[in-house]
Amino acid sequence: MAGLKAAPVWAVVAGGVAAALHVGKLPPALPALEQGLGLGLVAAGFLLSLVQAAGMALGLLAGLAADGLGLRRCMLIGLGLLTLAGAAGAVAAPAIDPVAWLLGCRVLEGVGFLLAVMPAPGLIRRLAPPGMEKRALGLWGAYMPGGVALGLLLGPWLIGAMGWQPWWWAVAALSALAAALIVLTVPADPAQPAKAAEPGAWRARLGATLGAAGPWSAALAFGLYSAQWMSVIGFLPTIYVQAGLAAGATAALTALAAALNMVGNVMAGRLLQAGWPPLRLLCLGFGCMVLGSAAAFAQWQGSGLPPALRYLAVCLFSMGGGAVPATLFMLSVRVAPGPQTVSTTVGLMQQISSLGQFAAPPVVGWIAQRAGGWQWTWVFTLACSALGVLAALRLRRAAEGAA
Numbered sequence: 001m002a003g004l005k006a007a008p009v010w011a012v013v014a015g016g017v018a019a020a021l022h023v024g025k026l027p028p029a030l031p032a033l034e035q036g037l038g039l040g041l042v043a044a045g046f047l048l049s050l051v052q053a054a055g056m057a058l059g060l061l062a063g064l065a066a067d068g069l070g071l072r073r074c075m076l077i078g079l080g081l082l083t084l085a086g087a088a089g090a091v092a093a094p095a096i097d098p099v100a101w102l103l104g105c106r107v108l109e110g111v112g113f114l115l116a117v118m119p120a121p122g123l124i125r126r127l128a129p130p131g132m133e134k135r136a137l138g139l140w141g142a143y144m145p146g147g148v149a150l151g152l153l154l155g156p157w158l159i160g161a162m163g164w165q166p167w168w169w170a171v172a173a174l175s176a177l178a179a180a181l182i183v184l185t186v187p188a189d190p191a192q193p194a195k196a197a198e199p200g201a202w203r204a205r206l207g208a209t210l211g212a213a214g215p216w217s218a219a220l221a222f223g224l225y226s227a228q229w230m231s232v233i234g235f236l237p238t239i240y241v242q243a244g245l246a247a248g249a250t251a252a253l254t255a256l257a258a259a260l261n262m263v264g265n266v267m268a269g270r271l272l273q274a275g276w277p278p279l280r281l282l283c284l285g286f287g288c289m290v291l292g293s294a295a296a297f298a299q300w301q302g303s304g305l306p307p308a309l310r311y312l313a314v315c316l317f318s319m320g321g322g323a324v325p326a327t328l329f330m331l332s333v334r335v336a337p338g339p340q341t342v343s344t345t346v347g348l349m350q351q352i353s354s355l356g357q358f359a360a361p362p363v364v365g366w367i368a369q370r371a372g373g374w375q376w377t378w379v380f381t382l383a384c385s386a387l388g389v390l391a392a393l394r395l396r397r398a399a400e401g402a403a
Contacts, residue, residue, distance in 0.1 A: 008127040009136050011178075011185040012120050013143055015075055018118040018178035020025075020147025022082055022109045023051055025171045027234050028155030028251060028339070029164050031241050050103060054110030055354025062114040063347015064202055067340055068238075070189030071119035071126070074343075074364055078177040079116025083110045086172030090165045116348060119144070121329050122342040127186065134330050138269015141326035145261030148233060153255035156237075156248065186398065203291075205341050214335025214398030215345040218328050219352035221282065221391035227326040227356030228289060228381040231297075231364040232317060233258050239374055243307075253311060257318045264322020278283070278399065281323045282392035286385040288320020293381040298372050304375070305320050317381075324388070360384075 060142050066074040089105035118139055128136040151171075158167045209215050236257065240250040295305060295313035304310060328349065336345040360380075368374050 006129060006132070006136075008186045009124055009139070010125050011181045012075070012127065013139055015079055015178040015182050016117055016120050016140060016143030017146040017150070018079065019113050020144045021151050021171050021174060022086060022113060023144070024148035025167060026051075026151075027211060027237050028152050029159055029167070030238055034238075035066070038059040038348055043087055044253065047196065050358075051110040052358040053107055053191060053355035055114055055350050056358055058111065059114060059118075059351025060206070060344065061349045062111075062118045063209075063344040063350070064206060066119035066122070066343035066347070067131075067205055068202060071123040072118045072186050072189045072341065074180055075116050075123065076182060078112045078117070079175050079182070081110075081112030082109055083172045083175040083179070085141055086175060090168035110354075113346075114207025114288075117340075118347050121332055123186070123344050126330055127331055129193075132273075133333075134272040136268045137330045137333070138265055138267075138326040141265035141269070141329050142262035142320070144325070145258050145265070145322065149255045149259035149262070150160050151239065152251055152258055156251035160222070160379055173386045190213070199252035205344050208337040209341050209344045210346060212335070212337045212398070214334070214395065215337075215348050217391050217398055218332050218335060218345070219349040221273045221388050221395060222234060222325065222328050222349045223352035223356035224388040224391065225285070225289075225321060225328075225359035226353040228384045229261070229321055231358045231360045232293065232314070232377065232381070233261075233360055234313070235364065235368075235374075244301045257311075257314050259317035260315050261322040264319040266322075266328040268323040268326035269330075272327065278327045278331055279392055279396045283326045283389055285321050285323035285327070286392070287390045288323075289317050290378075290382050290385045292317025292320060297377040299375040309369065310333070330400055331395060335395070356384075 010187035019094075049138045062074075070076075085105045089102050089109070091101075120143070121137060124140050125133055126135050147347050154165055154170075158170060233254065236254040237250050240253065245253075264285070268285075270276065272283060292315070296310045296317065298304060305313070332349060333342055336342045364377055364380055367376055369379065
């Protein structure tokens with residue numbers, strides 16, 4: 001997907017990656033923050049997932065705002081808020097209570113993240129060249145692993161050289177750059193009918209979305225995917241540090257595992273464009289997550305697979321799982337009750353996804369603390385994937401009904 005016609009789509013994806021980088025900037029800093037602040041695994045899990053608190057509370061409302069205010073305008077507001085909150089977090093050190101200041105900024109970053117990513121699928125559908133919608137939405141599905149991979153790769157290097165505050169400043173600057181790129185390449189929102197901004201119109205979009213089975217099934221499947229992916233990838237630097245790996249090796253291995261999720265997203269978009277059934281891709285994605293996590297973490301008679309095979313299993317977990325978000329973003333456009341509810345549907349998906357990402361890392365951290373290691377992590381991912389397949393079956397029926 002190349003050429004000037006696709007440039008606005010690439011700009012939107014770049015904005016999503018910049019927003020996701022605010023999520024991905026924290027995992028490589030966890031070892032330093034744990035050492036400096038004395039955080040345990042459970043507390044670190046809450047710090048990792050705190051940015052999702054805004055998504056839990058406001059995801060659906062952010063989707064409504066995107067549908068009502070204009071997709072491009074909403075994304076620019078979100079990137080602007082991410083820039084301001086990220087820059088404010090960088091000055092936490094001289095604050096009276098730096099921990100509370102940093103946590104508050106993380107909540108604001110969560111709001112900005114929502115406003116930046118909610119309108120993107122609808123915006124991409126509007127901007128994609130004819131016949132390339134599914135591939136473009138598959139590309140958008142890679143925004144989260146792209147941002148996380150960049151954070152895991154670049155974060156340890158900059159944090160080790162200059163400290164975590166310059167890393168926060170750099171991520172804020174990238175958000176500002178992404179906003180400028182959207183201003184330059186993405187056409188302005190079309191004029192909205194006056195009635196679209198009326199309170200009754202907002203209530204109608206909300207009622208239509210909440211009353212349809214498709215958005216709920218897509219949201220549940222997305223939440224079950226996100227919960228396990230963020231838990232495994234988010235704690236991967238900590239797992240490798242505890243295993244005695246050097247910081248550079250930890251960063252590279254974790255970044256590669258996260259980046260492979262992008263490969264899964266892009267390949268799923270191509271397969272959807274080629275006519276693969278969405279249910280097949282969803283089952284394939286959840287199945288790879290089960291097999292990969294079991295091979296990576298399970299132990300038999302006190303030992304597991306050799307380290308190299310366990311890492312390859314993590315890569316399978318991440319890459320195979322990439323088929324899930326790409327497929328769900330494509331289906332969100334299809335199962336939304338109408339064209340004016342696409343962002344609202346994505347908002348519901350993000351709200352349930354944020355709930356999973358908020359609750360899952362502390363649960364996985366608690367399991368690791370109780371077990372004295374990570375050997376039972378695969379049981380958690382197995383439960384999530386099994387429920388995800390059930391949600392996918394319901395989603396297929398909803399998509400067939402919408403068609």
